[in-house]
Amino acid sequence: MHFTEQERETLYKVIFNRRDVRREFLPDPIPEAVIQRLLKAAHHAPSVGFMQPWDFIVITQSDTRRRIKEGFETANRESADLFDGERKTKYQSLKLEGIMEAPLGICITCDRQRTGNVVLGKTIKPEMDLFSAVCAAQNLWLAARAENLGxxxxxxxxxxxxxxxxxxxxxxxxxxxxxxxxxxxxxPSPELEKYGWQSRRDISQAIHYEKWSNTEKDQ
Structure with a gap:
């Protein structure tokens, strides 16, 4: 299958405009057909040995989300205490979830025994099934952005x-x-960057050529 230049640019547009959303959620319900498209996109993630270790729990009931929100509040207080001074004050000023505001929650799990104890591709790196399930999360995220969902x-x-x-x-x-x-x-930019918690690392600092120490191509 060949993609057009316009289709290629749309993919990059989705990637570069994906955001970790916390505060802008609307209560509007998400149509079931849209939810199913999101789940189908997540289900088409790559997986080691084609084991497809993920499952998706779809949560819409407010009582369930409230229990999860209470768990967040406990963990958030614990996390705040790990920072000191201005960093702690900054942390406490950030909104770090939208559990009650967002009408939909999805929990992704990983069944590490889905296709047995010995799995093609896991024989040397057994954690590859976890990485595969994270790929499903990324697919879900990009599909959500393409659907104009946060x-x-x-x-x-x-x-x-x-x-x-x-x-x-x-x-x-x-x-x-x-x-x-x-x-x-x-x-327009990641929230943690907007509020001064962390800035995006320059890509030139993340790229190495041939060996770890070489960050510039030999001319």
Whole structure:
């Protein structure tokens, strides 16, 4: 399949305009057909040994989301105490989730035994199944942005909160909880950059050629 230049540019536009959304969510419901498109996109992520280790728990009930929000608040207080001085004050000023504001939550899990104990591609790096499930999260995120939906990853949350609130079997690993919904606007830059927590690293600092120490191509 050959993609046109316009299609290529659309993909890059989606990638560069993806945001971790926390504060702009609207309460508008998401049509079921859209939700199913998101899940189908996530389900088409690459996976080691084609094991497809992910599962998706779709959450819309406010009572369930409230329990998860309470878990976030506990973890957020613990996290704030790990910072000192101005950094702690800055942390406490940030909005780091939209659990109640977003009408949809999706929890992604990873079944590390889905296709047995010995899996093609996991024989040397057993963590590849976890990486595969994270690829599903990325697909979900890009599909959400293409649908003009905001999505935010709530990482400040103890796993036991999700195990209990969502009835997740103990043998599954939790990849993450994600808030999804229509938004009032998309920020032109990442929120943590906007509010001075961290700036984007220059790409030239992340690229090495041939060996780790070589950051410039030999002319």
């Amino acid at each position: 999505m935010g990853w709530v990482s400040i949350l103890h796993d036991d909160v999700l195990y209990e609130a969502l009835g997740i079997p103990e043998h599954l690993e939790i990849i993450g909880y994600f808030c999804i919904g229509y938004v009032s606007e998309f920020q």
